[in-house]
Amino acid sequence: MVSTKKVLLGAVTAIVGVVGAGSAALAVTMPSGVDGPGAALAELQGHTATSDHDTADAAPRGDVPDWTRAVGSDVTVVRPGKAAGDDGGSIRVHMTLADGTSLPADCTPLDQVGMPFDGGGRWPDLGDTAQLCDGWVTVVLDDQLYAWTDDQTRG
Helix, strand or coil, X not given: CCCHHHHHHHHHHHHHHHHHXXXXXXXXHCCCCCCHHHHHHHXXXXXXXXXXXXXXXXXXXXXXXXXXXXXXXXXXXXXXXXXXXXXXXXXXXXXXXXXXXXXXXXXXXXXXXXCCCCCCCCCCCCCCCXXXXXXXXXXXXXXXXXXXXXXXXXX
16 A cells, blocks of 8 residues: 555655746746746736847847847847736847947937836846937947837837
8 A cells, every 4th residue: 555655745746847847848938038037927927028039130120220130139129018008119129239330320328328118137237328329228238239219219
């Protein structure tokens, strides 16, 4: 006869295995810009809609600044999801820029950097230098571009 202890141990082991396999499957299916459990939960609940693209040119029109299409790679785009309600056209993007890329000549300095909507993820301290480029608040750190916009900024 099987002891109660062995049955309980077997049940706990099975539950841990199922939860572990489910967590691993969930982590594999999340876009690359979903970092950590909080961002994954926001994605699952529909508060954010994250997509990643190999190049900026592969991203849908309007999801990245137009001037980055030929020079951007490893792109992550985050928008508020359907559960977020009225998003005001909010969108933020992070990408790697090709060597030697500079901002467009018509960019204008901003008094303060500000911050995009809280879509989770890990952004570094953006410092205190930002430009407004074609309706996008834009910060470049080394070869990394951090940009965000909304209907008001574009308008």
